Amino acid sequence: MAQAFTKAMARNIFYGGSLFFILLFLALTFDTSSALPELDNRANLTKTVALGKSLWEKNDCIGCHTLLGEGAYFAPELGNAYQRLGGKAGIIGFIQSRPKDGIPGRRSMPQFNFTDEQLNAIAEFLKYSSEINAAGWPPNVQG
Amino acid sequence: MQYQSQAVAKPYFIAAIGLFVGQIVFGLIMGLQYVMGDFLFPEIPFNVARMVHTNLLIVWLLFGFMGAAYYLVPEESERELQSPGLAILMFWVFLIAGALTILGYLLVPYATLADITGNELFPTMGREFLEQPTVTKIGIVIVALAFLYNIGMTVLKGRKTVINLVLLIGLVGLAVFFLFSFYNPDNLVKDKFYWWWVVHLWVEGVWELILGAILAFVLIKTTGVDREVIEKWLYVIIAMSLITGLIGTGHHYFWIGTPAYWQWWGSIFSALEPIPFFMMTVFAFNMVNRRRRNHPNKAAMLWALGTSVMAFLGAGVWGFMHTLAPVNFYTHGSQITAAHGHMAFYGAYVMIVLTIISYAMPMLRGRQAANSNRSQVLEMWSFWLMTVSMVFITLFLTGAGILQVYLQRFSDNPQPFMVVQDKIALFYWMREVAGLVFLIGLVTYLASFFVGSRDAEAVITPGGENARVNGPAGSVSGATVNSG
Structure with missing residues (x-):
C-alpha cells in the first residue's frame, strides 16, 4: 500500500487538482460576473x-x-x-x-x-x- | 545553524514577537469596550482598536513567514541566501512602514489619515483588514517583491526540495492575491466578491501551503523521518487544501448579492475544508510516533503537534460548524464568526510561526539544537496558558454567538442588536478574563527567552523511551494526549 502510492502520484494530484479547481473557480467567477447585473x-x-x-x-x-x-x-x-x-x-x-x-x-x-x-x-x-x-x-x- | 545568512531571520522573529504583544494589548482593549462601551472613547474608538488588533496580527504573521523562509530556505537549498543585505534592508522598510501605519491609525482620525495619504487619488482604504493607506499597500508589494526575488533566486540556484517549492508557491500566491486589494469598485457586490480573493484565498488557500511547508520542515528536523515520506504527505495535504479551499471561497458568496448557486458550491466544498487540516493532525502525530531520534527541543515538538491539533479545531471544526448555507443564514456576521476567527488564526498561523521560532531561535542565539531545560519548561507553560485560554475565548464567544443568533434572529420575537448585546455581556466578561490569562501566557513566553538562557543546553539522555518520558514538564507524548 505504501509503495502503491508514490510521491510522484501525490505531486500530480497537487498540480492537476489545483489547476482543475483554479479553472473551475475562474469559470464560476465568469458566470457570476454575467449574472451580477440582475442581482x-x-x-x-x-x-x-x-x-x-x-x-x-x-x-x-x-x-x-x-x-x-x-x-x-x-x-x-x-x-x-x-x-x-x-x-x-x-x-x-x-x-x-x-x-x-x-x-x-x-x-x-x-x-x-x-x-x-x-x-x-x-x-x-x-x-x-x-x-x-x-x-x-x-x-x-x-x- | 548551517548557513550564516540564516541569521537574518532573527530580527524578523523578534519583530514578530514584539508586534504580537501589541496585538494582544489591543485585543484586551477591544474586549473591554465590548462590556464598557465608553472605555477610551472618543480617543481610541472601537474601530481604531480593531484595525490595530487585526493589522498587527497580519503584519507580525508576515514577519514570521518571512523569517521562516529566510531560515529554512538556505538550509533546504544548501546554499547561502541570495542577498542577506537586501533581507535586512527590507526588514527595516517593512518595520518602519508598519509602525508609521499603526501610529497613523492611533494619532489622527482615520478620515484625516485618508486625506494625508491621498486616498482619493487611488481609494483602497476602509475595507476590513485592508485598512492600510494605499502608500502602505504599495510598500507591502515592494517588500514582497524584494523578498520573493531573494527567496526565489536562492531556491532556483540551490537544491530544489518539495518544501522549498511548496513554500515558494505559497509565498508567490500570497503576493499575487494581495494585488486584489488595489481593486475597489463602486459596485459593492463586486468589491466584496474580489475582497475575498485577498482574504479567503490567503487564509484558506496559499497560507496553508506556507503552513504545510514550515510544519514539514520542522518535522523533518525534529523527528528524522525520511524526507520522501514527509514530502508525500505534504503534497497530499496541500492538494486537499486547494481542491477544497478554492471553490470553498463560495461560503462567503451566500448573502452578498452573488448568484444562489454559490450556496451549493460553497457549502459542499467548504464542508470538505476540514479534511486537509485533519490530515495535518494525523501527519504530525504519525511522524512524531515514527521518529528516528529524540530531539532535545521538546518545546518545538509541542508547538508543532499543537498547531496541527488547534488548526483542525479552529479552522476545521469551528469552520464547519457554520459553513453550511442553511446554518450560515442565521450565524453569518455574528459572534460565531468571531469565535471561529480567533481559534483558526491562533491554531493555524500564530502557532506555526511560534513553532518555527521555537525551533530556530535557539540556533539563532548560538545554541547547538535547543534551549536549556528551564527555558523549555517555561515555554511549554506559555504554550498551555495561551492555548487553553484561546480555547476558552473561543468557547465564550461561541456561547455569546449562539445566544445572539437565537435572540436576534431565530426566536419568534427577534430583539434589537444592542438589547441582545446587553443580555450576553456575561460571556464577553468571561472572554475578557480568558484574554487576561492569554496575556499572562504571552508574558511567560517572553520570559522563556531570558530565564535559563545561561544554563546548559538540554540534551537527550541515552536510552530512547526513558529520555522521552523524562522530558521537562511531562513528556511530549503526554502533552499530545492532553492537547487532543
Missing part, C-alpha cells in the same frame, strides 16, 4: 451612492458595523438599516444625533460632523445596499 442593483449605482461608499470607507464604518454580514460585530448590521431606521430620514437623524463625547458606560457611534450633502450620500449608499438581492438575508429586520 447587484447597479441600476441605482449613482454618483451620490459612490460618494456615500467613499465616505463609508473613509470613516472605517466597517470597523464597528457589518454590511451584508461582513465587517465587525460591535454595532448593528447596516444592510437593512434603511428598513429598520425608517428610510433616509431615519438614517440621517441617527448619525446626526450622536453625542460628541459618547454615552457614559455605553457603546456609541462617534459624531462625524458630516455636511448635509455627505449625510444624504451615506443614506443613499445604505438605501442602494439594502436593495441588493442578498438571497433573503438578513433573516429579519433586526439584522
